[in-house]
Amino acid sequence: xxxxxxxxGVESELNQLFNDEMDGISSRExxxxxxxxxxxxxxxxxxxxxxxxxxxxxxxxxxxxIYDFGLLAEGQTIGIDVKTKDLDSKSYSDGGICxxxxxLKFLSNDNxxxxxxxxxxxxxxxxGFSRDIRYIKVAPFTLLPKDAYRIENLGTGQVxxxxxxxxxxxxxxxxRNKVDFYELFIDLACNHYRRVxxxxxxxxxxxxxxxxxxxxxxxxxxx
Numbered sequence: 001x002x003x004x005x006x007x008x009g010v011e012s013e014l015n016q017l018f019n020d021e022m023d024g025i026s027s028r029e030x031x032x033x034x035x036x037x038x039x040x041x042x043x044x045x046x047x048x049x050x051x052x053x054x055x056x057x058x059x060x061x062x063x064x065x066i067y068d069f070g071l072l073a074e075g076q077t078i079g080i081d082v083k084t085k086d087l088d089s090k091s092y093s094d095g096g097i098c099x100x101x102x103x104l105k106f107l108s109n110d111n112x113x114x115x116x117x118x119x120x121x122x123x124x125x126x127x128g129f130s131r132d133i134r135y136i137k138v139a140p141f142t143l144l145p146k147d148a149y150r151i152e153n154l155g156t157g158q159v160x161x162x163x164x165x166x167x168x169x170x171x172x173x174x175x176r177n178k179v180d181f182y183e184l185f186i187d188l189a190c191n192h193y194r195r196v197x198x199x200x201x202x203x204x205x206x207x208x209x210x211x212x213x214x215x216x217x218x219x220x221x222x223x
Contacts (some may be wrong), residue, residue, distance in 0.1 A: 001074050003140045004174050007115060010080065011138035013049045014117060017041065018133060034131045035084035038119055039068060042082065066098040066106055067114065077112040080138070085164050087122040087134060097141070100157040100189050107142070107178065114141040118165040137165040142181040145171035149185065151192040 018041070042049075043060065050057035050071050058070035058077065067079025081097065097103070097116075106112045117138045124130040144161070148168045151157050161168075206221045 001076060001113065003113065003115075003143065006073060006078065006113075007138045007140060009053045010049070010115065010117065011136060013052060014042070014136050014138065017045055017049070018119075018136065034121065035082075035119075038084055039082055042069060066102050073113075077110055078115060079106060079112055080115045080117050081141075083116055083118045085118055085120045087120050087164075097159040097161065100151060100159055100192075103141075103159055104185075107181075115139065116141050116161075116165060120164060120166055135166055137169060139165050139169065139172055142178060143172050143174060143176050144168050145173065146184050146188075149188055151189055153196075157189065157192055157196075 018038075046060075046069055047057045053071075055078075056072040058072060061067060061070060061079075065079070066081065068082045069080045071078050071080075103114070107114060115138055117136070119136055120134045121131045122134060124132045144165075145168055148162055148171075150160050150162050152160055202221050206219065210218045
């Protein structure tokens with residue numbers, strides 16, 4: 001499967017869909033409301049987009065699915081996760097994608113391909129409380145540069161991105177296959193779980209000491 005061509009096709013259609021609304025697209029400043037509006041418009045046009053590209057659209061996934069929109073290409077499920085990225089340097093963005101286990105289940109067990117569709121946006125300069133879309137980028141998650149990935153969270157392990165797709169774009173490895181991705185990602189995940197396992201043991205020790213000291217003063221030891 002040519003993931004570069006597939007990504008370019010989806011990106012082109014999304015740019016076409018929002019072409020008339022790149023400047024001043026939402027009547028509300030709230031970034032979450034903006035994201036919901038983006039997804040609603042894609043939902044309303046997803047069947048048409050897939051038809052133009054020659055793919056079969058999939059039904060809208062449930063909440064437990066790692067992607068927002070899906071299509072069938074060459075017998076494979078292509079999941080597309082829509083991300084709205086506030087480009088204001090003062091705004092916090094955790095770059096969250098999904099849990100480690102859910103990502104690997106989709107890629108391996110379901111033989112899926114996972115794309116990220118990123119809408120970079122910021123506050124409109126000319127239209128009050130509106131948002132301006134600065135770019136729309138679509139890229140395969142498994143082909144991003146190694147330093148774009150990180151994993152956080154003591155429990156499930158949450159996959160996050162260290163940068164925007166726009167920043168990662170020049171370093172995308174279009175020749176990487178799934179096995180190559182697994183090799184680098186499993187190393188990253190194993191290192192994460194080794195690190196958090198040490199943190200978990202220290203927390204257990206802190207809890208036990210809290211009990212021994214008669215529940216007088218509690219703090220998690222940082223080692």
